[in-house]
Amino acid sequence: AEKRWRFAIIGENGTLSTANTLSAAADSEKDVVVSYENSPSLPGQIAAATAVAISARELPNYNFDYHDLLLAIPPEASIYTAAEIESALAAGTTPLIANDARTSTQIVRLITTKTTENSAPFERLKDLATIRGMVFVARQIDTDFSVQFRAVNKSARVLKRMRSRAYDKLKVMERLGITQNVDVHFPQLLVESDEVVPTRAVVSIPESIVPNLHQIVNSHVLYVE
Numbered sequence: 001a002e003k004r005w006r007f008a009i010i011g012e013n014g015t016l017s018t019a020n021t022l023s024a025a026a027d028s029e030k031d032v033v034v035s036y037e038n039s040p041s042l043p044g045q046i047a048a049a050t051a052v053a054i055s056a057r058e059l060p061n062y063n064f065d066y067h068d069l070l071l072a073i074p075p076e077a078s079i080y081t082a083a084e085i086e087s088a089l090a091a092g093t094t095p096l097i098a099n100d101a102r103t104s105t106q107i108v109r110l111i112t113t114k115t116t117e118n119s120a121p122f123e124r125l126k127d128l129a130t131i132r133g134m135v136f137v138a139r140q141i142d143t144d145f146s147v148q149f150r151a152v153n154k155s156a157r158v159l160k161r162m163r164s165r166a167y168d169k170l171k172v173m174e175r176l177g178i179t180q181n182v183d184v185h186f187p188q189l190l191v192e193s194d195e196v197v198p199t200r201a202v203v204s205i206p207e208s209i210v211p212n213l214h215q216i217v218n219s220h221v222l223y224v225e
Helices: 016-026 043-055 082-091 128-148 156-175
Strands: 008-012 031-035 093-098 105-107 190-193 201-204
Touching (some): 008 016, 016 031, 016 082, 016 093, 031 043, 043 105, 156 190, 156 201
Parallel strands (some): 008 031, 031 093
Antiparallel strands (some): 093 105, 190 201
């Protein structure tokens, strides 16, 4: 009934284990825990710098891998190792590191704390980019529907127009690089009457958000000829 498209950004300059504990307790696609162990920057500064970086990018599924932040660099001994980074990502924590030159702070991968669903491992809502992409799609379609279907009656023709309008918006966002495979998922785009409330239409919108690219695996095959 209420659309509250908001994210909570939590900064943590304590130990990585503390950040991972916070992430595990949250386990939500709406919460982001950012960890920068022993950074002189305050937790609020860490959270604010991350939030500013997110809000400054218009493309909702922007890839923040190694995006620079203006934060104080921690002592050399506190910079996360590869194993610690993997531990953070597995727990749903966004780790920050210093660049190789030790001149700036970088986001390794911007993720939410959502790591499980019904106690089972769940990766689909881990990247903040995926959630922001879905929110963007929802806002665009909501805005269009509020204009196109204001004060109309729920006829079969109107329901058909709803499906067409939703498809058009998804195709626009596909051209922008936000959604993908819109035509493939078109059969799942359904507009139906609510079984209980006769004045309500239910629109099922399949969304395939273009994901971030985090890894490239090169497989080298030797041919002895």
